[in-house]
Amino acid sequence: MKPQLLKGSLWISGARVTANFLNFVGMLVLARILVPEDFGLVALGTAILVIVTAVTDIPVAEALVQHREPTPDHFHAAWTLGLLRAVLVALVCVVIAHPLAQFYEDPRLANVVLALGAYAFLAGLNNPRAIMLTKELIFWQQFMLQVAQKLVGLIVTVTLAIHYQSYWALIIGTVAGQFANTLISYSVLPFRPRVRLKHSRELLSFSIWLTLSKIINTINWNVDQLLIGTFAGKTELGHYAIGNNLASLPTREVSEPLITTLFPAFSRMNDQPERLSAAYQSAQSFLVAIVWPIGIGMALIADPLVRLTMGEKWLPIVVLVQILAPVFAFQAIGNVAQPLAMATGHTASVFRRDLKIFLFRVPIILLGMYYGGFMGVVWARSFTGTVGTIFNLNVVRDITGLSLVDQMRPNTRTLLGSVSMVAAVWLLNASWTTRSDWTGLLTHLLASMAVGFLAYAATVWISWRVMGSPTGPETELIKIAGMLRKVARPAT
Numbered sequence: 001m002k003p004q005l006l007k008g009s010l011w012i013s014g015a016r017v018t019a020n021f022l023n024f025v026g027m028l029v030l031a032r033i034l035v036p037e038d039f040g041l042v043a044l045g046t047a048i049l050v051i052v053t054a055v056t057d058i059p060v061a062e063a064l065v066q067h068r069e070p071t072p073d074h075f076h077a078a079w080t081l082g083l084l085r086a087v088l089v090a091l092v093c094v095v096i097a098h099p100l101a102q103f104y105e106d107p108r109l110a111n112v113v114l115a116l117g118a119y120a121f122l123a124g125l126n127n128p129r130a131i132m133l134t135k136e137l138i139f140w141q142q143f144m145l146q147v148a149q150k151l152v153g154l155i156v157t158v159t160l161a162i163h164y165q166s167y168w169a170l171i172i173g174t175v176a177g178q179f180a181n182t183l184i185s186y187s188v189l190p191f192r193p194r195v196r197l198k199h200s201r202e203l204l205s206f207s208i209w210l211t212l213s214k215i216i217n218t219i220n221w222n223v224d225q226l227l228i229g230t231f232a233g234k235t236e237l238g239h240y241a242i243g244n245n246l247a248s249l250p251t252r253e254v255s256e257p258l259i260t261t262l263f264p265a266f267s268r269m270n271d272q273p274e275r276l277s278a279a280y281q282s283a284q285s286f287l288v289a290i291v292w293p294i295g296i297g298m299a300l301i302a303d304p305l306v307r308l309t310m311g312e313k314w315l316p317i318v319v320l321v322q323i324l325a326p327v328f329a330f331q332a333i334g335n336v337a338q339p340l341a342m343a344t345g346h347t348a349s350v351f352r353r354d355l356k357i358f359l360f361r362v363p364i365i366l367l368g369m370y371y372g373g374f375m376g377v378v379w380a381r382s383f384t385g386t387v388g389t390i391f392n393l394n395v396v397r398d399i400t401g402l403s404l405v406d407q408m409r410p411n412t413r414t415l416l417g418s419v420s421m422v423a424a425v426w427l428l429n430a431s432w433t434t435r436s437d438w439t440g441l442l443t444h445l446l447a448s449m450a451v452g453f454l455a456y457a458a459t460v461w462i463s464w465r466v467m468g469s470p471t472g473p474e475t476e477l478i479k480i481a482g483m484l485r486k487v488a489r490p491a492t
Contacts, residue, residue, distance in 0.1 A: 295329020
């Protein structure tokens with residue numbers, strides 16, 4: 001399945017690179033036009049909506065992927081459940097909008113929540129049949145959906161921001177992008193939905209643990225934003241939201257394409273334990289070998305990057321990126337646990353893992369806020385994110401029998417390369433005198449990236465050769481290079 005997975009990952013990577021390039025361009029433009037308080041207000045409304053949608057979420061798409069042979073009635077049931085959820089979310093937003101505005105003492109929040117409720121309603125109407133292309137390891141439709149949604153959202157958002165310089169540009173752009181996504185989902189794979197609930201119990205039996213898991217996760221990963229928005233203010237929340245997004249961007253955008261393809265791929269071998277364990281180790285070591293240098297590299301270039309692209313008013317987010325970006329990268333070592341558990345039907349294990357992380361993380365975040373304010377939350381997230389990775393590795397151990405040492409061992413050369421990269425860039429910065437003009441910042445940024453990449457690549461390659469060229473991410477990269485040459489050869 002490797003050629004199919006490679007093509008799928010390339011499609012998804014292309015979609016995410018394009019979409020996030022558009023998103024990044026939009027963020028840079030908006031950061032110049034809007035103020036941090038605008039981002040903080042929308043981030044607060046979004047955090048509330050995410051919690052509401054998680055409580056009502058029914059991940060029927062995953063159930064359809066895991067199902068051996070879904071019938072048309074399965075798709076009608078999935079669409080009906082999505083419609084019922086969309087109506088429920090919209091009604092909840094109507095009920096809570098004004099009380100939340102009163103609680104946060106900001107009347108603007110009511111209209112923000114109502115508008116985001118419309119976004120959630122549109123999202124609930126997406127075509128459930130489109131997931132079958134994912135089940136068959138065909139991912140071109142995700143390219144169309146993601147790029148179209150981001151492009152429409154960017155055009156609408158930037159146009160409104162330039163003309164009105166209002167936070168409404170962020171909200172209306174988001175709603176417009178989702179509207180485009182919903183329309184295109186039916187053009188990708190035509191489907192005439194009918195209101196039916198046959199097989200709904202079957203879909204829910206698989207989804208219930210994932211629903212409970214998502215509720216726990218959503219509260220868990222948004223409690224920090226709610227705390228900062230409540231006690232530190234919307235300007236600080238705006239810094240936190242943008243800094244958190246910048247810190248997680250490289251890790252998220254590199255890991256998600258592979259993880260997306262692994263769920264349907266693992267589902268095809270869930271009755272072959274030895275093959276599944278080998279596939280997990282191969283995927284995990286390959287992911288870590290790419291994500292660690294990118295995530296750690298983001299921390300190393302955070303200062304010149306923010307100064308060059310976003311301006312002096314966003315300097316408070318530099319330290320946040322420097323602390324959190326390596327943590328997000330380290331967490332990649334456990335990210336493959338989710339598709340593995342879902343493919344093998346261990347959704348209850350996912351829920352138990354998320355519940356443990358929730359009970360571990362939230363008290364520490366609360367203590368961080370109480371004793372350290374904004375930076376206390378950042379350091380608390382760093383600690384809980386690092387330690388919490390063990391919970392993911394334990395899920396893999398329970399499913400495959402692989403010990404924690406067995407899961408960590410394939411990443412030894414990646415660790416050596418990452419340490420070498422940090423040392424090389426640190427030495428460069430220690431001897432570098434950075435000018436504050438844009439040419440000086442750009443030169444510093446490019447030099448840091450080049451030195452870091454060369455140090456990492458050289459260390460990994462030399463250690464791999466010294467160890468006798470064992471099977472690992474290096475061999476996978478060589479195989480992928482060969483596949484890419486075969487794909488490109490007919491075109492030339």
